[in-house]
Amino acid sequence: MATADATTSYRLIDGKQTAEDIKAEIAAEVAQLTAAGQRPPHLAAILVGHDGGSETYVRNKVLACERVGFGSTLLRYEDDISEAELLAQVEELNNDPGIDGFIVQLPLPPHISPEKVIEAIRPEKDVDGFHPMNIGRMVAGLPALLPATPAGIVELLQRYGIKTSGQHAVVIGRSNIVGTPVSILLARNLESGNCTVTLCHSRTKDLPAICRTADIVVAAIGRPEFVTADMVRPGAVVIDVGTTRVADASKKSGFTLKGDVNFAEVAPLASAITPVPGGVGPMTIAMLLLNTLRAAKGEVYPK
Numbered sequence: 001m002a003t004a005d006a007t008t009s010y011r012l013i014d015g016k017q018t019a020e021d022i023k024a025e026i027a028a029e030v031a032q033l034t035a036a037g038q039r040p041p042h043l044a045a046i047l048v049g050h051d052g053g054s055e056t057y058v059r060n061k062v063l064a065c066e067r068v069g070f071g072s073t074l075l076r077y078e079d080d081i082s083e084a085e086l087l088a089q090v091e092e093l094n095n096d097p098g099i100d101g102f103i104v105q106l107p108l109p110p111h112i113s114p115e116k117v118i119e120a121i122r123p124e125k126d127v128d129g130f131h132p133m134n135i136g137r138m139v140a141g142l143p144a145l146l147p148a149t150p151a152g153i154v155e156l157l158q159r160y161g162i163k164t165s166g167q168h169a170v171v172i173g174r175s176n177i178v179g180t181p182v183s184i185l186l187a188r189n190l191e192s193g194n195c196t197v198t199l200c201h202s203r204t205k206d207l208p209a210i211c212r213t214a215d216i217v218v219a220a221i222g223r224p225e226f227v228t229a230d231m232v233r234p235g236a237v238v239i240d241v242g243t244t245r246v247a248d249a250s251k252k253s254g255f256t257l258k259g260d261v262n263f264a265e266v267a268p269l270a271s272a273i274t275p276v277p278g279g280v281g282p283m284t285i286a287m288l289l290l291n292t293l294r295a296a297k298g299e300v301y302p303k
């Protein structure tokens with residue numbers, strides 16, 4: 001699974017291939033379920049407005065559903081949908097026995113509270129793993145629908161056999177969807193945890209010095225090429241979560257996707273590193289599909 005660069009010794013952590021492996025595993029399980037007479041798992045997505053990034057993410061999620069044999073439903077609304085109308089749609093999906101899980105693509109327009117919408121989703125259908133019930137269960141070490149991106153990071157570390165026990169992980173960024181949950185997952189008393197974790201953010205003093213003490217660096221900041229060679233200890237494992245669209249006239253799309261790590265500088269120092277694109281991003285979709293399968297099977301919240 002791992003590949004080595006011809007001139008350096010780092011391993012490229014191939015999230016794209018790992019996500020393909022996971023999707024093949026899910027597709028095999030769906031085939032078994034349907035052969036046994038069950039209907040395939042069904043994921044619904046609510047998309048509000050026309051944000052370019054959100055449109056791409058949701059399109060990719062729906063396509064991924066089709067590829068593993070899931071059913072999928074895309075519900076689109078204009079920016080002017082009221083909070084009450086959106087909450088009514090959430091309630092409809094909560095009560096629809098044909099829907100195993102659903103997501104409300106963020107960000108939402110400013111007049112709609114994302115917290116209110118997330119809390120309205122039934123925890124057993126919250127396949128993004130953002131509901132306080134799922135976050136609370138994760139913190140308590142109970143079975144939970146885990147947030148997809150952090151779960152994808154831990155899955156990559158595990159599938160690449162990267163040692164976590166006793167290692168010092170430095171997570172940069174403390175958002176509810178990436179930085180905070182990944183810091184919790186890495187610290188758990190489980191095979192894929194047992195790190196000593198330092199969670200850094202914009203108020204952290206001397207971030208480069210802290211990063212240099214890390215065995216594992218997770219960058220989830222949203223600032224292109226923020227992590228430079230002077231911040232990374234030789235031999236560290238570097239996980240780049242950042243995906244920022246940077247204008248690029250040479251591209252048909254008009255932009256290039258940039259990570260939070262200066263790959264050219266940092267990769268030669270690292271023992272293993274994720275690229276952008278093709279690292280954490282594809283894993284997020286694979287873990288969303290895995291959550292949907294777990295929801296359909298009633299694995300966390302028995303039906």
Ligand code: NAP
Pocket residue numbers: 149172173174175176177178179200201202203204207220221222223241242243244280281282284
């Ligand atoms: P976010 O909510 O904007 O949070 C960014 C975090 O970075 C905050 O905690 C912030 O600190 C911290 N930060 C900002 N500037 C900093 C600095 N100079 N030094 C140290 N910390 C700094 O972002 P997010 O939603 O977590 O997303 C982060 C990145 O990951 C984005 O590029 C996003 O597109 C990407 N992402 C990718 C995936 C994927 O599937 N690959 C999924 C989700 C997100 P404060 O809390 O102090 O403000």
